[in-house]
Amino acid sequence: MAVARHGYRPWGSILGLLGLALAAAAAWDVASLRCTFGSFCECDFWPDLPGLECDLAQHLAGQHLAKALVVKSLKAFVQDPAPSKPLVLSLHGWTGTGKSYVSSLLAQHLFRDGLRSPHVHHFSPIIHFPHPSRTEQYKKELKSWVQGNLTACGRSLFLFDEMDKLPPGLMEVLQPFLGPSWVVYGTNYRKAIFIFISNAGGEQINQVALEAWRSHRDREEISLQEVEPVISRAVMDNPQHGFWRSGIMEEHLLDAVVPFLPLQRHHVRHCVLNELAQLGLEPSEEVVQAVLDSTTYFPEVEQLFSSNGCKTVASRLTFFL
Structure with missing residues (x-):
C-alpha cells in the first residue's frame, strides 16, 4: 500500500536550482551588471x-x-x-x-x-x-x-x-x-x-x-x-x-x-599604405609612388614636408586606383 507523504518539499531540487542560479549570477559580466543598474552615462x-x-x-x-x-x-x-x-x-x-x-x-x-x-x-x-x-x-x-x-x-x-x-x-x-x-x-x-x-x-x-x-x-x-x-x-x-x-x-x-610635426614623404607613404589597407586592397608600389609624386612639398628648396600632410591621401588615391 502506497504511503502518502504529506508536506513533502523537494529541497534537493530547490537547492539545485538555487545553485544553478548562483552559478549563473557569478558568471555574469560585472560590467553588464553595472550598466544594468547604473547610469547610462558611466556605462x-x-x-x-x-x-x-x-x-x-x-x-x-x-x-x-x-x-x-x-x-x-x-x-x-x-x-x-x-x-x-x-x-x-x-x-x-x-x-x-x-x-x-x-x-x-x-x-x-x-x-x-x-x-x-x-x-x-x-x-x-x-x-x-x-x-x-x-x-x-x-x-x-x-x-x-x-x-x-x-x-x-x-x-x-x-x-x-x-x-x-x-x-x-x-x-x-x-x-x-x-x-x-x-x-x-x-x-x-x-x-x-x-x-x-x-x-x-x-x-x-x-x-x-x-x-x-x-x-x-x-x-x-x-x-x-x-x-x-x-x-x-x-x-x-x-x-x-x-x-x-x-x-x-x-x-x-x-x-x-x-x-x-609636419609630415615628410615617408610619413605620407605610411598614410597611403594605411588607406589601401582600410579599403581592403593590396599595396601597389606604382599607386603609392603616384600619390607621393602628386603631393606638393615645402620649403621650395628642400621639398621636405607635405603641404597638406595626409589630408588629401584618400581623395588622391581615387585617381590612381
Missing part, C-alpha cells in the same frame, strides 16, 4: 587605453610627441577616481598632420558609441558660431550647453575644432569649467574632457622641425620643451585665435599643449 564611458595606444602606434605617422603626451595624459586622468579638474588638451599643428584623427580616436576608445555617443559634443566654428556679430549670444548658448550636458553626465567629451577660426572672446565662458574648483554653477564637472584643435603654431612647429633636419638631428630628438613655448607665443599673440584673452592659457588651464 557609455568605456575607456580602452590599450586599444588607443595600438591604433596610435599603427596609424599615426611621425608624431612621437603627440602619441606620448596624449597617452600619458589620458592614463593619468582615467585612472584617477577623483580628478581635481577636467582633462584639457590643446592640439596644434599643420593641416593634415593627425589632429582630427587623434580626436576621433579618443572618442572611439573612450566611449562605447564613439563620436555617435550622446556624451561626445563636437563644435565647429562654421556650423555653430558662423557670425562674429553674435558672439554674446553664442557665449550664453555655449555656457548653457556645456553646463546642461555636464549636469546630465559628468563623463562628457567636448571637441572644439578650428580654434583659430572661433570668434575672439567666445572661449572665456569656458574658463570656470576648466579649473580646479570642485563645483561650478552647481555642476560637478571634474570628470569631463575638453579637446581644442588648432592650426595655430603650425608654422612655428614646422620651423623647429626644419631646423632640426638642417642640423642633422633625428626627428625623434625634438622635445616638447622646444616647441611648447613657440606654440604658446603664436596663440597668445594672435587676436583672431579662440584663446585670445580668454584666460585659458594665461591661467595655465591646459594640461598639455600637444604639437603635431
Whole structure:
C-alpha cells in the first residue's frame, strides 16, 4: 500500500536550482551588471587605453610627441577616481598632420558609441558660431550647453575644432569649467574632457622641425620643451585665435599643449599604405609612388614636408586606383 507523504518539499531540487542560479549570477559580466543598474552615462564611458595606444602606434605617422603626451595624459586622468579638474588638451599643428584623427580616436576608445555617443559634443566654428556679430549670444548658448550636458553626465567629451577660426572672446565662458574648483554653477564637472584643435603654431612647429633636419638631428630628438613655448607665443599673440584673452592659457588651464610635426614623404607613404589597407586592397608600389609624386612639398628648396600632410591621401588615391 502506497504511503502518502504529506508536506513533502523537494529541497534537493530547490537547492539545485538555487545553485544553478548562483552559478549563473557569478558568471555574469560585472560590467553588464553595472550598466544594468547604473547610469547610462558611466556605462557609455568605456575607456580602452590599450586599444588607443595600438591604433596610435599603427596609424599615426611621425608624431612621437603627440602619441606620448596624449597617452600619458589620458592614463593619468582615467585612472584617477577623483580628478581635481577636467582633462584639457590643446592640439596644434599643420593641416593634415593627425589632429582630427587623434580626436576621433579618443572618442572611439573612450566611449562605447564613439563620436555617435550622446556624451561626445563636437563644435565647429562654421556650423555653430558662423557670425562674429553674435558672439554674446553664442557665449550664453555655449555656457548653457556645456553646463546642461555636464549636469546630465559628468563623463562628457567636448571637441572644439578650428580654434583659430572661433570668434575672439567666445572661449572665456569656458574658463570656470576648466579649473580646479570642485563645483561650478552647481555642476560637478571634474570628470569631463575638453579637446581644442588648432592650426595655430603650425608654422612655428614646422620651423623647429626644419631646423632640426638642417642640423642633422633625428626627428625623434625634438622635445616638447622646444616647441611648447613657440606654440604658446603664436596663440597668445594672435587676436583672431579662440584663446585670445580668454584666460585659458594665461591661467595655465591646459594640461598639455600637444604639437603635431609636419609630415615628410615617408610619413605620407605610411598614410597611403594605411588607406589601401582600410579599403581592403593590396599595396601597389606604382599607386603609392603616384600619390607621393602628386603631393606638393615645402620649403621650395628642400621639398621636405607635405603641404597638406595626409589630408588629401584618400581623395588622391581615387585617381590612381
